[in-house]
Amino acid sequence: MNVIISNKYESMLQTLEIDVIKSLHGIFSVDEIVSQFQNFFFQRMILDITAIKDYKDITNLQKLSISLDMDKVILLLDDDESSSSPDYLSKLISMGIYNFTKNVEGIMYLYNNPNSYRDVAHIHQLEQSTASPETVVVEHYEPVATGCKVIGIKNVTKQSGATTLAYMMKNQLAHNYSVIAIEVGKTDFRYFNDRNLLSVGDNEIGTAVAKNNDKDVIIIDINDSKQAESLCHDIIYLIEPSIIKLNKLMTVDRNALIRLKDKKIILNQSLLSKKDVLDFEYESKSKVFYNMPPLDEREKDIFTLNAFLVRLGFIKQQTSEEQVKRNKLFGIF
Numbered sequence: 001m002n003v004i005i006s007n008k009y010e011s012m013l014q015t016l017e018i019d020v021i022k023s024l025h026g027i028f029s030v031d032e033i034v035s036q037f038q039n040f041f042f043q044r045m046i047l048d049i050t051a052i053k054d055y056k057d058i059t060n061l062q063k064l065s066i067s068l069d070m071d072k073v074i075l076l077l078d079d080d081e082s083s084s085s086p087d088y089l090s091k092l093i094s095m096g097i098y099n100f101t102k103n104v105e106g107i108m109y110l111y112n113n114p115n116s117y118r119d120v121a122h123i124h125q126l127e128q129s130t131a132s133p134e135t136v137v138v139e140h141y142e143p144v145a146t147g148c149k150v151i152g153i154k155n156v157t158k159q160s161g162a163t164t165l166a167y168m169m170k171n172q173l174a175h176n177y178s179v180i181a182i183e184v185g186k187t188d189f190r191y192f193n194d195r196n197l198l199s200v201g202d203n204e205i206g207t208a209v210a211k212n213n214d215k216d217v218i219i220i221d222i223n224d225s226k227q228a229e230s231l232c233h234d235i236i237y238l239i240e241p242s243i244i245k246l247n248k249l250m251t252v253d254r255n256a257l258i259r260l261k262d263k264k265i266i267l268n269q270s271l272l273s274k275k276d277v278l279d280f281e282y283e284s285k286s287k288v289f290y291n292m293p294p295l296d297e298r299e300k301d302i303f304t305l306n307a308f309l310v311r312l313g314f315i316k317q318q319t320s321e322e323q324v325k326r327n328k329l330f331g332i333f
Contacts, residue, residue: 003042005033007051009076015104016046018111029053030060034067044111045073049083056082058091065095066278074110075100077332086123089332093117093124096274102331109329118303121310123332148213151312152232154222156256157245160238161268163188166221168297170196172305173217173314180212183221184228202227234312236289238268241280257284264289266308 001021006013010025021042028051037045045068049055052064055078064070075092077084077100084102092100098115101107117124151169153162163183170181174196182198183189184205189197200208202225209231212218222228222235229235237260239246249256267277270291277291290308 001043003037003040003045005045005051006048008078009048009050012104013046013048013076016107018044018046024051027051027053030063030067033064038067042072046076046107047073048076050078058088061092061097062095065097066275070095070097070099070274071114073097073099074107076107077102084332089120089123093120100330100332106330117307121307123327148215148218149234150209150218150220150232152220152222152229152235154229154235154237156237156260156265157240157249160240160245162221162223162238164295164297165238165268165292166219167192167194167197168295168302168305169309170194170219171300172302172309173219177216177314178214179217179219180215181219181221182208182212183223184225185223186221189221205231234264236264236266236312238266240269241267241272241276257286261286267291269294 002018004013004016004020004023005028006023006025007027022040024036030052033047033052052060054060064073075097079102082088089100098117098120099110101110153166153169155162163186166181166183167189170179173179180196180198181189182200182205184200185202187199189199198208198212205220205225205228209218209220220228220232222232239249239257265286265288267280267288267290270277270293272280272291274291277288281288290311292308293304295302295305
């Protein structure tokens with residue numbers, strides 16, 4: 001059964017041919033909506049955004065996304081610039097709100113085919129992106145700057161997958177970049193049987209980077225090398241957010257997460273939901289750069305990995321006719 005909360009678009013929502021267990025009309029604060037429905041079972045909630053008090057203040061939508069399962073909520077947008085602009089929609093996506101539309105056709109489509117991030121990635125305006133709203137993330141790469149970019153990967157919790165992630169990033173970037181991956185102080189790369197993987201000692205990393213500075217990208221599995229850290233333009237810190245790994249980390253170093261404030265934290269091999277990630281951020285007083293699920297290193301093109309590389313600034317966005325059609329269906333642009 002379904003819930004409808006309406007205000008300005010009540011007449012539109014009355015035309016929906018769905019079973020309704022509860023219907024509200026008027027303007028409600030986020031706290032009022034949450035108190036009524038946080039523990040209320042429903043299949044879908046159709047939420048007229050104008051029914052949310054001060055909905056133009058995006059922080060109110062953030063409060064909603066923390067307390068409700070937004071995968072079950074379809075947001076009917078207002079037909080004004082401030083709450084349906086590309087910037088506003090991008091902020092919704094950053095909160096994990098993927099199901100939004102401006103018309104009945106879009107509501108019914110989302111009712112039967114809820115969006116995932118992949119369906120709205122073309123709208124998401126990442127920090128490095130200056131693309132128009134009619135673009136979509138694809139697997140074609142272009143260098144973001146001249147010269148060699150050195151990216152370090154470091155495990156924070158033990159054995160969090162830095163070696164495998166370095167290998168997979170190297171493979172993905174190699175489609176359009178000259179790239180090499182280097183591990184420091186270990187020889188695990190040998191098991192991949194790949195000549196573009198290099199294992200060196202701590203005293204050799206400087207020479208290895210210098211010899212490969214003609215590459216577009218060098219990825220370094222840092223391990224415990226301070227020398228390697230000093231050579232990186234950017235470092236991503238991997239945390240496997242299982243209970244046992246986190247508790248072990250806190251036992252060894254209670255301030256480990258505090259020192260990572262403002263760093264690029266990746267939850268790697270993560271099965272956390274969007275709400276779990278928000279809880280992690282609140283409890284650790286840190287910001288998660290990316291929530292990476294378990295990946296299959298045998299796959300040649302992984303959307304989640306591509307989306308991560310977008311965050312790092314590597315993926316060029318290009319027009320997709322299919323995504324433009326979806327936007328028109330939802331009445332977004």
